[in-house]
Amino acid sequence: MDFNTQLTLFSTRFLGIFIEAVSFLLLGTLVSGLIEVFVRKEDIARFMPRRLFAAIAAGSFLGFLFPVCECGVVPVTRKLYQKGLPISVGVAFLLAAPVMNPIVFASTYAAFGFGPILIGRFVITFIMAVAVGLLFSLERSPIKLLQPRALMAMSGGSGLASPQLSAPQTPFGQGLVRAARVATDEFFDMGRYLVLGTALAAGMQTFLSQEQIRALASDPAMSVVAMAIMAFVLSICSTTDAILALSFANFGFPTGSLLTFLTFGPMVDVKATLMYLSVFKRRIVIYMVILPLLMSLLFGIFINLNVRF
Amino acid sequence: MRTRRWFQAALMLLLGLYLLETLLTGEIAYYINERFNWLAGLAGFILIALGTVNVIVLLSEPEQNKVTPHSAPNLLQDVPSAAHSMTARWYVLVILSVPLLFGIFLPAQPLGAAAINNSGVTFALNVSGAGEQAFSIAPTQRNVLDWVRAFSASNNVDEFSGLPADLVGFVYRDARFDETTEFMVTRFTVSCCVADAVAIGVIVRSEQASNFSADSWVRVQGKFEVRDFQGQRMPILIAESIEQVAMPERPYLFP
Numbered sequence: 001m002d003f004n005t006q007l008t009l010f011s012t013r014f015l016g017i018f019i020e021a022v023s024f025l026l027l028g029t030l031v032s033g034l035i036e037v038f039v040r041k042e043d044i045a046r047f048m049p050r051r052l053f054a055a056i057a058a059g060s061f062l063g064f065l066f067p068v069c070e071c072g073v074v075p076v077t078r079k080l081y082q083k084g085l086p087i088s089v090g091v092a093f094l095l096a097a098p099v100m101n102p103i104v105f106a107s108t109y110a111a112f113g114f115g116p117i118l119i120g121r122f123v124i125t126f127i128m129a130v131a132v133g134l135l136f137s138l139e140r141s142p143i144k145l146l147q148p149r150a151l152m153a154m155s156g157g158s159g160l161a162s163p164q165l166s167a168p169q170t171p172f173g174q175g176l177v178r179a180a181r182v183a184t185d186e187f188f189d190m191g192r193y194l195v196l197g198t199a200l201a202a203g204m205q206t207f208l209s210q211e212q213i214r215a216l217a218s219d220p221a222m223s224v225v226a227m228a229i230m231a232f233v234l235s236i237c238s239t240t241d242a243i244l245a246l247s248f249a250n251f252g253f254p255t256g257s258l259l260t261f262l263t264f265g266p267m268v269d270v271k272a273t274l275m276y277l278s279v280f281k282r283r284i285v286i287y288m289v290i291l292p293l294l295m296s297l298l299f300g301i302f303i304n305l306n307v308r309f
Numbered sequence: 310m311r312t313r314r315w316f317q318a319a320l321m322l323l324l325g326l327y328l329l330e331t332l333l334t335g336e337i338a339y340y341i342n343e344r345f346n347w348l349a350g351l352a353g354f355i356l357i358a359l360g361t362v363n364v365i366v367l368l369s370e371p372e373q374n375k376v377t378p379h380s381a382p383n384l385l386q387d388v389p390s391a392a393h394s395m396t397a398r399w400y401v402l403v404i405l406s407v408p409l410l411f412g413i414f415l416p417a418q419p420l421g422a423a424a425i426n427n428s429g430v431t432f433a434l435n436v437s438g439a440g441e442q443a444f445s446i447a448p449t450q451r452n453v454l455d456w457v458r459a460f461s462a463s464n465n466v467d468e469f470s471g472l473p474a475d476l477v478g479f480v481y482r483d484a485r486f487d488e489t490t491e492f493m494v495t496r497f498t499v500s501c502c503v504a505d506a507v508a509i510g511v512i513v514r515s516e517q518a519s520n521f522s523a524d525s526w527v528r529v530q531g532k533f534e535v536r537d538f539q540g541q542r543m544p545i546l547i548a549e550s551i552e553q554v555a556m557p558e559r560p561y562l563f564p
Contacts, residue, residue, distance in 0.1 A: 005423045007415070008415065008416070008418050009420065009423060009424055011411050011415045011418075012339060012340065012417075012418060012419065012420055012503055013420075013503050013504060014408070014411060015340050015408065015411055015412055015417075016339075016340040016341060016502040016503035016504060017502055017503070017504045018408045019328065019331070019337070019340050019341055019349050019352075019502065020340075020341050020345060020348075020349075020501060020502035020504075022324075022352055022408075023345070023348040023349055023351065023352035024348075026352050026355045026356065027351075027355075030355065177362055177366065180358070180359050180362040180363070181362065181363065181366065183359060184317065184321065184359050184362075184363055185397070187321075187359070188317060188397035188401055188402070188405060189397065189401070191401075191404075191405050192397075192401045192404040192405060195404050195405060195407055195408060196404065198408075199407075201504065202504075205504065234504060234505070235504070236501065236504055236505055237501060237502075239501075241501075241505075244500060244501075244505040
């Protein structure tokens with residue numbers, strides 16, 4: 001294949017992923033801008049369950065309130081942190097929300113109907129998000145976990161806010177202008193990771209062969225690993241990955257492997273990982289990749305070996 | 310810093326205009342499933358609205374940062390000041406310009422035969438409930454996707470024998486095909502965006518097969534017969550006529 005053909009292929013895939021993802025990112029940054037202006041720290045404190053486990057479990061269901069995919073969830077989480085959301089609850093939200101929301105429920109149902117894949121996807125995601133959330137609750141000092149920028153507002157005024165403006169009596173129009181400016185800043189801050197991740201995903205699709213990965217479908221353990229790699233590389237939006245999983249089902253991938261794809265992919269993929277770096281310190285991001293990876297691999301292999309549908 | 314903020318606002322406006330332009334020209338069909346078109350349009354409007362707000366704010370606070378004491382040279386760039394705290398650095402602006410540059414300077418082209426080398430073509434595709442749906446369409450009205458769905462939903466290949474078909478797709482061949490008499494009339498299905506594109510196709514046999522080069526768009530009319538292909542009994546379209554056609558406005562099929 002000559003260079004021109006490859007460049008065109010790359011460009012088509014790059015723009016395709018970008019156009020699709022940038023819409024969700026923009027919606028996420030808009031929600032984040034609105035939270036900045038119209039949600040007060042007291043609101044978060046008031047609605048948070050007191051007990052740790054209850055709070056983390058609630059965090060993993062927060063996606064039903066803010067239906068966002070993995071591109072939109074990062075700016076929302078960061079903003080909620082600035083409003084005082086506990087770190088562990090935010091981690092559970094960040095990991096669970098891309099799956100645990102009405103849109104993904106609908107698309108998974110459309111692809112697989114009501115059955116082991118749909119139930120497994122939601123149950124496993126919940127378990128994984130709560131487990132990682134609980135682990136993060138051991139470290140209570142946000143400074144050790146978060147990037148300074150994500151912490152910015154915790155000590156008081158946030159990015160654009162002067163204390164007077166954040167008072168509830170802010171005129172509505174003025175509030176909207178401020179929300180727009182917060183959204184702008186977030187868009188550029190997260191957008192750079194989105195562009196890099198998109199370029200990586202498009203590059204891998206264009207220059208690597210998927211054939212060898214698919215050849216592994218028949219092995220119960222290796223097919224799970226293959227699905228995890230595919231999920232990471234392809235970086236498909238969680239709202240539609242169920243439909244792609246259906247085409248893998250046609251290549252003979254068993255249920256456990258598909259569940260690994262459908263639970264690990266929304267939590268961790270090339271572009272989401274890069275976007276996590278705008279919230280968490282690098283060391284923490286490594287944990288947030290490795291822990292879900294190991295758990296989803298274990299779940300997938302266990303189901304492939306022990307459960308017959 | 311004001312230059313960067315102007316650049317930021319301009320970039321948002323241009324990105325928004327680019328999204329709306331691909332929608333209006335129909336080029337969006339090369340990139341995403343049409344059921345997400347409204348989302349791309351919404352994104353375009355959001356970008357233009359955000360860009361406009363930024364321009365208005367910039368115009369209404371002329372040279373403000375020259376008067377504030379906080380604007381001393383490079384003083385704590387990331388610390389919030391009343392006016393602007395996190396204006397993107399130059400390299401961020403450069404990165405965000407990349408999609409715009411790709412979109413403007415490279416010719417928009419849908420995926421073609423060259424994109425298949427990495428992933429192969431499927432003869433069978435399972436979409437729950439869609440098999441029966443495909444059977445309810447009159448044979449000559451079915452597209453490549455409908456046929457492939459019908460093939461995979463059926464457990465008796467012989468039922469396709471003798472059915473007429475009228476298909477549009479691009480020509481694809483690989484090592485399995487006999488260059489002179491065979492090719493595959495192929496389409497991509499796109500569920501979300503081109504990242505999940507799956508190539509599907511129907512095998513065509515014709516004496517004129519070699520007249521049509523890979524990637525060219527053709528309309529094939531003929532009848533199915535069950536024949537041997539690579540040791541497997543499969544429905545194969547025996548062409549009665551093949552004509553070169555222009556690429557359809559929507560090159561992908563949307564399941």
